[in-house]
Amino acid sequence: MPTLYQIGRGVPDRDIPAPTANADSRLVDAFGRRLTYLRVSVTDRCNLRCLYCLPADADFPFGDRDFLSPVDLERLVGTLVDLGIRRVRLTGGEPLVRKDILDIVRRLGALPGLEDLALSTNGTELARLATPLREAGISRVNVSIDTLDGKRFHQITRRDDLEKVWQGVEAALEAGLDPVKLNSVLMSDHEPEDIDRLVDLTLERPLAVRFIEMMPTASNEHLQPGAFRSCEWVRERIEKRYGPMQSADPPVRTGPAKSFRIPGARGTVGFITPLSHTFCHDCNRLRVTARGELRLCLFADRTYPLRHLLGDKPALEQEIFRVLADKPAEHMLTEGNYGNLASFMEIGG
Numbered sequence: 001m002p003t004l005y006q007i008g009r010g011v012p013d014r015d016i017p018a019p020t021a022n023a024d025s026r027l028v029d030a031f032g033r034r035l036t037y038l039r040v041s042v043t044d045r046c047n048l049r050c051l052y053c054l055p056a057d058a059d060f061p062f063g064d065r066d067f068l069s070p071v072d073l074e075r076l077v078g079t080l081v082d083l084g085i086r087r088v089r090l091t092g093g094e095p096l097v098r099k100d101i102l103d104i105v106r107r108l109g110a111l112p113g114l115e116d117l118a119l120s121t122n123g124t125e126l127a128r129l130a131t132p133l134r135e136a137g138i139s140r141v142n143v144s145i146d147t148l149d150g151k152r153f154h155q156i157t158r159r160d161d162l163e164k165v166w167q168g169v170e171a172a173l174e175a176g177l178d179p180v181k182l183n184s185v186l187m188s189d190h191e192p193e194d195i196d197r198l199v200d201l202t203l204e205r206p207l208a209v210r211f212i213e214m215m216p217t218a219s220n221e222h223l224q225p226g227a228f229r230s231c232e233w234v235r236e237r238i239e240k241r242y243g244p245m246q247s248a249d250p251p252v253r254t255g256p257a258k259s260f261r262i263p264g265a266r267g268t269v270g271f272i273t274p275l276s277h278t279f280c281h282d283c284n285r286l287r288v289t290a291r292g293e294l295r296l297c298l299f300a301d302r303t304y305p306l307r308h309l310l311g312d313k314p315a316l317e318q319e320i321f322r323v324l325a326d327k328p329a330e331h332m333l334t335e336g337n338y339g340n341l342a343s344f345m346e347i348g349g
Contacts, residue, residue, distance in 0.1 A: 025084025027286070027320075029296075029327040037255075037285040038085045040077060042104060043067055044290050046094040048122050049158040050144075052185055052214050067290040068307065070100055074107040075310045076292060077114075079317060085286070087116040090138075093290070096125035102136050109137020118142070120183075124161050126168025130175040141172050142181040142210075147194040148201075156187075173206070181208040181270075186229040192237060199238055202267030210257050210270035231271035238262070238269060245269065280329065294320065296327040 027035035077088060088108060095101055109117050116139055123143040145165055146156050153162040172180045184198055198209045211234050239245060245260035248268040257270035287295040292307030304323045309316040
């Protein structure tokens, strides 16, 4: 069977189109990569305690005490959109624990020049918010769900919220969010049955199920080493059951997932491979933390504060251009270096 990707750090897939790169974007790093995609963390709070994200005793008060306000987010994201960002995804922590999330969505959704506003969520609050989010400006949603088995869900998240999450998925479909993507992080003890049940959802439903190789951070070192399970292993299992899958990538891919379809299925199966294959060579993204810092790479060694410049747009633009030169060519995960990232809850992966 041909491999899913060329295996090896920094080896590009020559047959993969570059991400959308608007000619008018002024955000270009030292390697000529044009940056058009922004992931915005609106909180670092979460109501789940997933094994690969947080230790069991993690505790913090909920509230939006020193996070960027909706107005501040509008100013910061608006400046980046003026410079060439075209797609924005709201992340957390869990973004839907913010009581003002709909205000944030309305403000960002109205920014001139922004082409797409999406959301990543654990789904626990999605059933009540899917339709309001759609009406406020969210076009598509990613839901984190690693298993459809209630006992396994509790083991992974340390919570009994599987029913709430599934109700959120159903509500997202009913609200017309498109696509609805289900993200599943692969762990070494990931039950084959979990994978089978998630894949089977795509046969009858217009869902995009994506498997993600687990990336190391300071919070999940207890799962390393030996926790790596590759997307290649998953693909081989799927194709043993259903035969070769067909490519389902759009003409121009806008993210790192490589998508396939089981013949005749309504949905798709995708693979995100930060470990078995790095996709840094065509990275088109920046990240902003909930406290107004710019992060140039998920696994960078530092962040750059921008909050103090929100009242001075020329100075803010100048600082953004200045720090872009520090964006690294690629992450160093394959060498065991995950930068200063303590937990995915900080920035949303």
